[in-house]
Amino acid sequence: MKVVFDHLERARLATLPTALEAGPNLGGGTRLWVKRDDLTGLGGGGNKARKLEFLCGDALAAGAGALVTVGAAQSNHCRMTAAAGARLGLEVHLVLSGDRLETIAGNQLLSMLFGAQLHFTGAEESHWGELEMAREALTEQLDVEGLAPYAIPIGGSTAVGALGYAAAFIEMLDQFDAAGIVPSHIVFTSSSGGTHAGLLAGRAAAAHGGRRVPDVVAIGVAKGVNIGRPDIAELANHTLTLMGSTAIVAHEDVEVDTRWMGDDYAVPTPAADAAIHWAARTGGWLLDRTYSGKGCAGLLGLAAEGRFGTDVVFIHTGGWPALFAPGGVPPEPAGGAR
Ligand SMILES: Cc1ncc(COP(=O)(O)O)c(C=O)c1O
Structure with missing residues (x-):
């Protein structure tokens, strides 16, 4: 079959x-x-482009106005979600570990170029639980603001x-x-x-x-x-x-x-x-x-x-x-x- x-x-x-x-x-x-x-x-x-095809399909079907996701400071997943949002006309919010550095580089630089808003948590690099909680809190806030956010957990691994x-x-x-x-x-x-x-x-x-x-x-x-x-x-x-x-x-x-x-x-x-x-x-x-x-x-x-x-x-x-x-x-x- x-x-x-x-x-x-x-x-x-x-x-x-x-x-x-x-x-x-x-x-x-x-x-x-x-x-x-x-x-x-x-x-x-x-790799995240393949996951984002289905995640964004789901988001669009749900009538989302924004994507919210989370990752380590140099998250490729966050960078690619930023690009997906740019392609689909969705606002993108990224919850990241660490603090904003004086010089933004690598994936962060590209995420900004794609128009995403970066939210630095100050969390340690691999404190995934803390990062997910920050992502949930931000999603709730954006929801209250009427942005119809679609939340994507770490790595898009749903x-x-x-x-x-x-x-x-x-x-x-x-x-x-x-x-x-x-x-x-x-x-x-x-x-x-x-x-x-x-x-x-x-x-x-x-x-x-x-x-x-x-x-x-x-x-x-x-x-x-x-x-x-x-x-x-x-x-x-x-x-x-x-x-x-x-x-x-x-x-x-x-x-x-x-x-x-x-x-x-x-x-x-x-x-x-x-x-x-x-x-x-x-x-x-x-x-x-x-x-x-x-x-x-x-x-x-x-x-x-x-x-x-x-x-x-x-x-x-x-x-x-x-x-x-x-x-x-x-x-x-x-x-x-x-
Ligand atoms: C370059 C790269 N390879 C592999 C992976 C692992 O993929 P997964 O999170 O689906 O295990 C990631 C995830 O962030 C990645 O950015």
């Missing part, structure tokens, strides 16, 4: 399908393929947002067929879990329809934001319900590898820094130190452990604007540029 999303509200914001690019051999006979979700088009690209990655999973299966490959795994960077839940929902629906599906491995880069097996499976199953599918994601299907997170969210690691240099000089791929650099470090680490089959896919979820924030570019690797 074909998996379809046509019955769901969707604002067309992303340039899809994104390319599936052939990469180098990772050793042990495994070839890398890069799914270029850094090139989703909206406001500098990244069942509605996750629909974007359920659809992405089906998009990838079609590309694998066209390329004549059968990847053993799809690897990607995970933080708030919506990308993960969506991929697992798409995988379950496709398998239910008789298609052959790769395993999904999340490289976890944030402590305490839905990095827990029950939450991801629950979110995925809610997503499947919205899709009208009777397939089920089991807790055993959820794999989050946190070995490449380092000390905490947004704390750089030598492995991620090395992966950023490797990716830039191997494929011209731009990774960042908080998300995709750590994800790629996980990919390379798992490849070195011999985990993959003949083909593996890395979803490049984006994050390049953070390279232009203070401390965004890692130091030259020992031995300098090759």
